[in-house]
Amino acid sequence: MCGVFGIIGDYNPQKAREALQQLSHRGDDHCGIVEQKNLFLAHQRLSITDTPSRSHQPMRRGEVIISFNGEIYNHHVLRKELGAQKWETESDTEVILRAYETWGIGCVERFEGMFSFALIDGNKCYLVRDRFGKKPLFYHQAKEAFIFASEIKAIKPYLASVQMNNEALHSYLSFLAPAPPHTFYQGIEKVESGEWLCVEHGTITKHRYYDLLNTPSSVITDRDDALERIEKELHRSIAMRLDTEAPIAALLSGGLDSAMICAIASARGKKLPVFTLGYDEYGAYDERANAAITAKYLGLDHTEVIISQNNFDEYLDDLLIHMDEPLNDPAALPLYLLMKKIASEGYKVVLSGEGSDELFLGYRQYFEYLDIEKAASLHHKNWLKKYFHSHFSMNREWEWYKRVFDESLLFRTSGEKFTDLQQNKLFRRNVRDNESLRFLQKYRDEFEQSGHTDPSLWYSMIDLKLFVGEHFLTKLDRVSMAHTLEARTPFLDHTLAETVLSVDPRLRIGGGESKTLLKQIARNYLSDEIIDRKKKGFANPYMEWLITSGRLELIREVNDKTGLFYPEVIEEYLELARRGKFKQHVWGLYVLSHWINRELL
Numbered sequence: 396m397c398g399v400f401g402i403i404g405d406y407n408p409q410k411a412r413e414a415l416q417q418l419s420h421r422g423d424d425h426c427g428i429v430e431q432k433n434l435f436l437a438h439q440r441l442s443i444t445d446t447p448s449r450s451h452q453p454m455r456r457g458e459v460i461i462s463f464n465g466e467i468y469n470h471h472v473l474r475k476e477l478g479a480q481k482w483e484t485e486s487d488t489e490v491i492l493r494a495y496e497t498w499g500i501g502c503v504e505r506f507e508g509m510f511s512f513a514l515i516d517g518n519k520c521y522l523v524r525d526r527f528g529k530k531p532l533f534y535h536q537a538k539e540a541f542i543f544a545s546e547i548k549a550i551k552p553y554l555a556s557v558q559m560n561n562e563a564l565h566s567y568l569s570f571l572a573p574a575p576p577h578t579f580y581q582g583i584e585k586v587e588s589g590e591w592l593c594v595e596h597g598t599i600t601k602h603r604y605y606d607l608l609n610t611p612s613s614v615i616t617d618r619d620d621a622l623e624r625i626e627k628e629l630h631r632s633i634a635m636r637l638d639t640e641a642p643i644a645a646l647l648s649g650g651l652d653s654a655m656i657c658a659i660a661s662a663r664g665k666k667l668p669v670f671t672l673g674y675d676e677y678g679a680y681d682e683r684a685n686a687a688i689t690a691k692y693l694g695l696d697h698t699e700v701i702i703s704q705n706n707f708d709e710y711l712d713d714l715l716i717h718m719d720e721p722l723n724d725p726a727a728l729p730l731y732l733l734m735k736k737i738a739s740e741g742y743k744v745v746l747s748g749e750g751s752d753e754l755f756l757g758y759r760q761y762f763e764y765l766d767i768e769k770a771a772s773l774h775h776k777n778w779l780k781k782y783f784h785s786h787f788s789m790n791r792e793w794e795w796y797k798r799v800f801d802e803s804l805l806f807r808t809s810g811e812k813f814t815d816l817q818q819n820k821l822f823r824r825n826v827r828d829n830e831s832l833r834f835l836q837k838y839r840d841e842f843e844q845s846g847h848t849d850p851s852l853w854y855s856m857i858d859l860k861l862f863v864g865e866h867f868l869t870k871l872d873r874v875s876m877a878h879t880l881e882a883r884t885p886f887l888d889h890t891l892a893e894t895v896l897s898v899d900p901r902l903r904i905g906g907g908e909s910k911t912l913l914k915q916i917a918r919n920y921l922s923d924e925i926i927d928r929k930k931k932g933f934a935n936p937y938m939e940w941l942i943t944s945g946r947l948e949l950i951r952e953v954n955d956k957t958g959l960f961y962p963e964v965i966e967e968y969l970e971l972a973r974r975g976k977f978k979q980h981v982w983g984l985y986v987l988s989h990w991i992n993r994e995l996l
Contacts, residue, residue, distance in 0.1 A: 397421055397422040397438055397439055397462075397463070397464040397465075397545075398415075398418030398419070398420075398421030398422055398438065398439035398464065398544070398545045398546070398549075398876075399418075399437075399438060399462045399463070399464050399511065399512065399513055399532065399543070399544060399545045400414065400415045400418055400435075400436075400437045400438075400439075400462070400543070400544045400545070400549050401434075401435060401436040401437065401462060401513050401515075401520075401542070401543050401544075402434070402435040402436075402540050402541070402542050403433065403434060403515075403520050403540060403541040403594060404433055404537075404539050404540030404541055405433065405539040405540055406433075406435050406540055408430060408435070410552065411435045411437075412428070413552070414544075414549045414550070414552050414553070415428070415437045415439070415549065417546070417548040417549045418439050418544065418545060418546060418548075418549050419439055420876060420877055420878075420879055421439045421464070421545060421546070421876045421879065422438075422439035422879065423439070423879055425438075425439075425451050426438070426439055427451050427453055428453075429453045429455075429460060434515065436453045436460055436462050436513065436515060437453070437462065438451075438453050438462040438463075454486075454488045454489060454492060456489070456492040456493065456496065457496075458516065458517060459492060459495060459496065459514065459515065459516045460514070460515045461488060461491060461492055461512055461513065461514045461515070462512060462513045463487075463488045463491060463510065463511075463512035464510065464511050464512060464530050464532075464545055465508060465509045465510030465511060465512070465525065465529070465530045466487065466508045466509055466510070466881070466883070467487035467490060467491065467506050467507065467508040467510060468507050468508045468635040468636065468638070469505075469506070469507040469508070469635070470486075470487035470490040473490050473494055473505060473506075474490060476505075477490070477493050477494065477497055480493075487508075491506070491512065491514075494506075495514060495516075500514075500521055500523075500591060500593075501604075503523055503591060503604055504604055504605070506525075507635070507888070507889070507890070508525065509525050509527075509529035509530050509883070509884070509887075510523070510524075510525045510529075510530055511523060511524045511525065511530035511531060511532040511545065511586070512532075513532075513543055518595050518596060519593055519594070519595045520541065520543075520593070520594040520595070521591055521592070521593050522534060522543055522586050522591065522592050522593075522594070523586070523590075523591040524586040524587065524588055524589070524590055524591070525588065525589075526588060526589045526605040526889045527588055527589075527750070527859065527863065527864055527868065527887045527889070527892075528587070528588030528589075528863075528864035528865065528868050528869075529868050529871075529872065529884065529887065530545075530872065531545055531546065531585065531586075531869065531872055532544075532545060532585065532586040533545075533546065533547050533550055533578065533583055533584065533585050533586075534550070534583070534584060534585075534586070534592075535550045535553055535554070535582055535583045535584075536582075536597075536599070537553055540553070541594050541597070546719060546873075547578060547580060547583055547719040547720060548719050550580075550583050551580065551583075554580065554582055554583070557580060557581075557994050557995065558580075558581040558582075559579055559580075559581065559991070559994075559995060560573075560577055560578060560579055560580065560581045562574075562577045563577040563578055563579045563720070564579070564987075565818070565826075565830070565831065565834075566831070566834045567579070567721055567722075567723065567983070567987070568812065568813040568818055568983065568987075569807075569811060569812065569813060569814075569815075569818070569831040569834065570807075570808055570810045570811060570812070570831075570834065570861055570862070570865075570866070571722070571723040571724065571810040571812055571862075571866045571983070572722050572723070572810070572861075572865040572866040572869060573585075573720065573865070574834040574861060574865065575587040575588075575865060578720055579720040579721060579990065580720065587601075587603070588605075588860065588864040588865075589603055589604060589605035589606060590602065590603045590604065591604060605889070606841070607856050607859060607860075607892065607893070607896065608841055608842060608845040608847065608856060609845075610892075610893045610896045610897055611897060612847055612849065612852060612896070612897065612899075612900065613897070613898075613899045613900070614897040614898075615894075615897055615898045615899065615902075616899045616902075618902050621898045621899075621902055621912060622912060622915055622916055624894050625891070625894055625895060625898075625912060625913075625916060626916045626919070628888070628890060628891040628894045629655070629659055629885070629891065629916070630659055630662075630663070631888075631890070631891075632885045632886070632888035632890070632891045633656060633659045633660055633663070633746075633885045634663055635888070636746060636883040636885050637660060637663065637665050637746075639744055641742075641743040641744050641881075642741055642742045642743055642744070643667065643742065643743075643744040643745070643746070644667060644668045644669065644670060644737055644740075644742045644744070644745050644746075645657050645660070645667040645668070645669050645670075645745060645746040645747075646669070646670060646671075646733070646745060646746065646747045646748070647669035647670065647671050647686045647689060647690060647695070647697070648671065648672075648682050648685075648686060648748075648931070648933065649682035649684070649685025649686050649689070649928065649931055650682075650685075650748075650930060650931065650932075651751075651757075651910060651913065651914065651917060651921075651925070651926060651930075652748030652751040652752070652757075652886065653669075653689075653747070653748045654689045654693075654917075654921055654925055655748075655751075655913065655916075655917055655920065655921070656746050656748055656885055656886075657669060657689070657690075657693055657695060658693055658917070658920035658921055659920065660746075661693050661694070661695070661920075662920060666693070666694060666695055666696070667695060667746065668695065668696040668697075668698070668742075669686070669690055669695050669696070669697050669698070670697075670698045670699075670700060670733060670736065670737050670745075671683055671686040671687075671690075671697065671698070671699050671700065672699075672700055672701075672702060672729050672730075672732075672733050672935070673699050673700065673701050673702070674701070674702055674703075674935060674936055675701055675703065676703070676704070676936070677935075677936040677939065679934075680934045680935050680936055682931055683699050685925075685928060685931075686699075687699075688924065688925065689921070689925050692921065692922055692925060698736070698740070700732065700733050700736045702728075702729050702732055702935070704940050704943060704944070706732055707728060707937075707940040707944065708940075708944055710728060710731065710732060711728055711946075712989075714727060714728050714731050714874075714877075715986060715989050715990070716993070717731075717873060717877050718873050719873075720990060721983070721986045721987045721989075721990045722866065722869055722870060722873075722986065723812060723866075723979060723982060723983035723986055724866060724867075724870045725935060725937035725938075725978075725979060725982045726870070726933040726935060726937075727870050727873075727874060728937070729933075729935045730870065730871075730874045730933075731874040731877060734874050734875045734877070734878045734880050734882075735877075735878050737878075737880060738878035738879060738880045739878075742880065743879075743880065743881060744880070744881045744882075744883060745875065745880055745881070745882050745883070746882075746883050746884075746885060747871060747882050747883070747884055748884070748885075748886060749863060749867050749868065749871060749884045749886065749887060750859065750863055750884055750886035750887035750892070751886040751910070751913065752910075753809075753854075753855050753858040753859050753862065753863055754855060754859075754886060754891075754892055754895045754896070755895065755903070755909075755910040755911075755912055755913040756851060756854075756855070756903055756904065756909055756910065756911075757909045757910045757913075757930070758809055758909065759909060759930075760809065761809075761851065761854050761909070762904075762907050762909070763795075764795070764805060764806050764850070764854065765850060765851065765904070767795050767796065767799055767805065768799070768805060768850050770796065770799045770800070771799050771802065776799075776800045777800075779796070779800050780797075780800035780801060783796055783797045783800060784797065787816065789817065789977075791814075794814050794816070803829055803832075804832060804835070804839060805850075806850065806853060806854050806857070807831070807832070807835055807857075808835075808857055808858055808861050808862045809854075809858050809862050810858075810861065810862040810866050812979060812980055812983060813980060813983070814831075815827065815828045815829060815830050815831050816828055817980075818830075818831075820961070820964055821960050821961065821964045821965075821968075822959070822960060822961075823958060823959065823960065823961060835857065835861075838856075838857055838860060838861075839853075839857075842856065842857075849900040851900050851903060851904055852896065852900060855896060856896070859887075859892070863887070868884075868887075871884070895912070898912070909930065914926050914927075937978075937982060938972055938975075938978040938981070938982065941981075941982070941985060942972075942973060946985065947969060947972075947981070947985065949985060949988050949989065949992065950965060950969070950981075950984050950985055950988045951965065952988075952992075953988040953991050953992050953996065954988070956996055957991060957995075957996075959991075960984075965984070968980055968981050968984065969981060
């Protein structure tokens, strides 16, 4: 993994270098800079593939220059496709340059991996982000220049002033993270997953080169065939991500996803050292015992990392500042500290299980939504519609039934947090019901036009696009790269994902058990005890710590200064959180208040 930074247009060399320094944590093996008239292109390198200096970046071939962040796992295959020629390095960066030379920007469709890069070809500057959004890329169009970087912190110096983007605010409250292309900083946008954009003479053109919706449904209708194909793709995906000479480890929770990665790696002869989080004061959140059972079963070297209230107090501010903008994920700090420990042990690569729940229907609420969808066919739903509209409730079940009876979109990502009516109650301005649908509408329109009809496919596809792409992967990139550590996600291999989503939805859903297909495959590698244990999720005592630390007062203080929300509604949420309800709502308000306090007040 690496850091990408560049300026097209007029620039101050000293200011550009100072901005670049903000990305030094993304790669400390080498810092490369190209400076020429109207072009500053730089690269902070974390050496994973072809580590010698010959593969330093930015890399040039003829008049084309690239700054690349990520891994192209099939670069050896692409070398063969590109034919016999003299290669100067063994790096995947050179493969990108030669692929572009041969196939143009359409070469991105041939890449398997995680990547974001800037490629300069004469007057054209291409910014590219991988299919699922594993690697970030942000940009800002100023009067005199176009600036881009792997993280917002390197672009901020080029803003005339910091102003909050209200579209980012509302999509954050609705879906835990700003929806693309928005960021919290007015004037800074992000490249969307599966998209490239081209800047030429100040004009920006966007093109989406990948869409999961193009995956045909129900191609695989036989259960045994589905299991065989998925297992084969799991092996291929994990094998590709194990192919490195860098020290590699894996995350291990008490759940199935990380266990399957480690089990298949073991079956392929690679015993991965594993790391697990634990909380001494709060046993209900602790997964060490279950993880230890898995590690012992597979014969893995197992390290437990204990997080305490003191760790929370010491590192929370650092983490939230490092994240650049609000992201409502209470697991970010524990994961940040876990990555810190892994990096301190000398590892440069870590495997993680993001994407499995969304592909294999691992969330209980998926099946709750499928059940509630049936209410749309009730004969007397108009009476129920009137009843629900006249009996408002903060509970999510009330919102679900109201949507069904209103014939509006029921499922709006697994990350949906503040509903529109909750926001309307909270904000000192009117928020219309269904207002947040504007962030989903283009994806929903495309889904309906694609010919897909099964609701479970919508659940998986929109979750992979937003819940995973903009929420989980944003967290994973920032907390791992904060410690110069590369995180790889085998379940988010696009061929594997396409294989799973081409299975008849009835086979994916099965009898209503989560991850029915993955669990069946797992029985070839893991014990029933490991496979059938109750899903816990990446839970942690964040609200207990937040209350004990006294930090909740920041929400009141910031709101008193901004007048953004009704104080009595804030108090209602704070009281509910103390009783163990609406906890992530309040965490989201705290993270937002922290950002407003340091950036706007």
